Amino acid sequence: MSKRLTAWGATLVGLPLMLATTALADDAKPAPTITDVATAVDTLWVLVTAFLVFFMQAGFACVEAGFTRAKNVCNILAKNFIDFCVSSLMFFLIGYAIMFGEGNDWLGWTGFALSDAKNPSGVPLYAYWLFQAVFAGTAATIVSGAMAERTKFIAYLLYTFVISAFIYPVIGHWTWGGGWLSGLGFADFAGSTVVHATGGWMALVGAMMLGPRIGKYGPDGKAKAITGHNLPLAALGVMILWFGWFGFNPGSTLGVNGANTEAVALVAANTALAAAAGGLFATIAVWMIYGKPDVSMLFNGVLAGLVAITAPCAYVSPAASIVIGAIGGVLVVLGVMLLDKLHIDDPVGAVPVHCLNGVWGTLAVGVWGQKALGLANDGLLHGGGLGQLGVQALGVIACGAYAVISMAIVFAIIRAIVGLRVTPEEELRGLDIDEHGMEGYADFQIFTTR
Amino acid sequence: MKLIIAYVKPERLNDVKQALYEAQVYNMSVTNIVGSGRQRGYSETYRGAEMEVNLLKKVRLEIGVNDDFVQPAIDAITRGARTGQIGDGVLFVLPVEQALRIRTGELGPPAMG
Numbered sequence: 001m002s003k004r005l006t007a008w009g010a011t012l013v014g015l016p017l018m019l020a021t022t023a024l025a026d027d028a029k030p031a032p033t034i035t036d037v038a039t040a041v042d043t044l045w046v047l048v049t050a051f052l053v054f055f056m057q058a059g060f061a062c063v064e065a066g067f068t069r070a071k072n073v074c075n076i077l078a079k080n081f082i083d084f085c086v087s088s089l090m091f092f093l094i095g096y097a098i099m100f101g102e103g104n105d106w107l108g109w110t111g112f113a114l115s116d117a118k119n120p121s122g123v124p125l126y127a128y129w130l131f132q133a134v135f136a137g138t139a140a141t142i143v144s145g146a147m148a149e150r151t152k153f154i155a156y157l158l159y160t161f162v163i164s165a166f167i168y169p170v171i172g173h174w175t176w177g178g179g180w181l182s183g184l185g186f187a188d189f190a191g192s193t194v195v196h197a198t199g200g201w202m203a204l205v206g207a208m209m210l211g212p213r214i215g216k217y218g219p220d221g222k223a224k225a226i227t228g229h230n231l232p233l234a235a236l237g238v239m240i241l242w243f244g245w246f247g248f249n250p251g252s253t254l255g256v257n258g259a260n261t262e263a264v265a266l267v268a269a270n271t272a273l274a275a276a277a278g279g280l281f282a283t284i285a286v287w288m289i290y291g292k293p294d295v296s297m298l299f300n301g302v303l304a305g306l307v308a309i310t311a312p313c314a315y316v317s318p319a320a321s322i323v324i325g326a327i328g329g330v331l332v333v334l335g336v337m338l339l340d341k342l343h344i345d346d347p348v349g350a351v352p353v354h355c356l357n358g359v360w361g362t363l364a365v366g367v368w369g370q371k372a373l374g375l376a377n378d379g380l381l382h383g384g385g386l387g388q389l390g391v392q393a394l395g396v397i398a399c400g401a402y403a404v405i406s407m408a409i410v411f412a413i414i415r416a417i418v419g420l421r422v423t424p425e426e427e428l429r430g431l432d433i434d435e436h437g438m439e440g441y442a443d444f445q446i447f448t449t450r
Numbered sequence: 451m452k453l454i455i456a457y458v459k460p461e462r463l464n465d466v467k468q469a470l471y472e473a474q475v476y477n478m479s480v481t482n483i484v485g486s487g488r489q490r491g492y493s494e495t496y497r498g499a500e501m502e503v504n505l506l507k508k509v510r511l512e513i514g515v516n517d518d519f520v521q522p523a524i525d526a527i528t529r530g531a532r533t534g535q536i537g538d539g540v541l542f543v544l545p546v547e548q549a550l551r552i553r554t555g556e557l558g559p560p561a562m563g
Contacts, residue, residue, distance in 0.1 A: 429460075433494070437494050439494070445482045446482075448461060449463040
């Protein structure tokens with residue numbers, strides 16, 4: 001009885017005291033408005049999704065390590081880690097300014113090292129920068145897969161300085177930084193062209209300029225399998241990429257309030273469906289063509305679906321996402337076959353996944369996109385005719401041309417200065433010993449015979 | 451009937467196999483090993499500290515051949531494995547007392563293929 005009285009007494013005295021002190025505190029700073037809270041939630045969203053996209057770097061590292069040989073594993077990991085380090089720094093110093101700075105239709109030039117930088121988003125500058133920086137890192141790391149197992153580390157390092165400073169940001173400026181392509185209504189929601197096709201085109205140029213790995217194509221021209229050394233690691237990598245993509249696409253709404261609430265949910269669902277369809281249809285395709293469901297193609301199929309939906313994810317219906325992802329899965333299988341026919345050696349399938357499906361996803365916007373969901377014009381299947389599709393194709397060609405030409409020049413310069421490819425002896429012995437002076441699996445007996 | 455045991459550099463294995471196929475020697479077994487001869491190895495670094503590696507990766511081939519294939523096999527292995535640098539490896543020829551093909555039960559020289 002007395003305990004209850006004491007409790008009541010404490011409340012009766014304490015509550016007004018608490019309210020009084022809170023009121024005193026409120027006098028010092030105003031209570032947050034609902035807009036402040038909305039911005040805070042949006043900022044939280046952008047940051048958390050940026051962290052997810054960062055985590056995709058782990059995915060790329062695992063996929064590329066798993067699909068290549070054990071004797072090169074230190075080298076591929078070094079390339080994956082260093083390209084993120086360098087690209088983050090260069091995107092801070094130079095890249096963001098070119099991509100989002102004030103300038104003209106072709107590039108920006110204000111905000112180097114983020115001083116006086118322009119922030120077109122509704123969240124703080126640094127949050128927006130981080131989000132964009134991890135996207136730049138994603139584009140940069142695509143190339144290491146196609147150039148794996150035979151590229152000099154120093155050559156790759158030099159390339160990474162250039163891509164996040166000058167190549168990626170220019171394409172980003174044309175499309176997301178207020179440049180000429182966005183002015184024409186070109187739409188690439190989360191970066192099928194800006195990130196994936198750009199990375200994919202550069203990967204293609206790199207792979208072509210390097211030449212195939214020793215032993216990849218026999219004297220009769222047939223492709224020989226150089227199997228990955230750790231498919232479970234590759235599987236984990238694909239899952240991490242899949243997971244991170246739920247930051248990549250939905251995060252590109254840059255917020256969850258207002259109209260974005262519905263939009264972000266649609267984007268997430270579309271992402272999930274396209275990945276699933278990509279995996280299934282790639283498996284069906286490879287099963288029909290080769291007679292067995294190749295697991296590595298299943299992995300590539302999932303990624304293909306994800307890349308393909310990256311541009312359209314905000315503008316299409318879930319049913320359309322399934323179709324887009326499914327076609328993407330089939331395309332990746334055909335893409336791998338095409339590359340082998342052309343004797344272009346891509347150890348991890350970076351080009352069929354990122355270049356081919358990046359292009360496909362961008363074009364798919366023009367077919368299934370809806371004005372009601374935010375597109376400039378309706379797509380072909382929604383009564384808009386060929387207008388949007390035409391703009392999408394123009395963007396694909398323009399960005400592709402810029403990526404290919406600039407990378408060809410960059411790699412040619414690097415080849416002249418330090419050389420692109422390692423010596424045949426080093427390639428056979430494994431890059432880990434000669435490039436890095438260490439082994440990836442010191443306690444295991446790995447075969448360096450392949 | 452002889453057993454040839456050859457220790458070669460792993461990166462030469464493909465060339466050795468190719469040379470053996472050209473000499474019509476198809477049966478062999480390959481094991482991963484570490485070994486050293488008279489060479490001293492090389493240095494690796496790990497987190498700033500140096501370590502000397504003197505047991506180097508090699509690959510051991512064991513090939514059972516009939517007498518008339520011994521010299522062609524030796525020539526093939528040498529052709530494939532020689533780089534002119536230290537660490538090329540070594541091979542031994544041992545006599546074989548008896549051989550049996552498990553699937554068919556053939557004894558003696560026919561079992562060597």
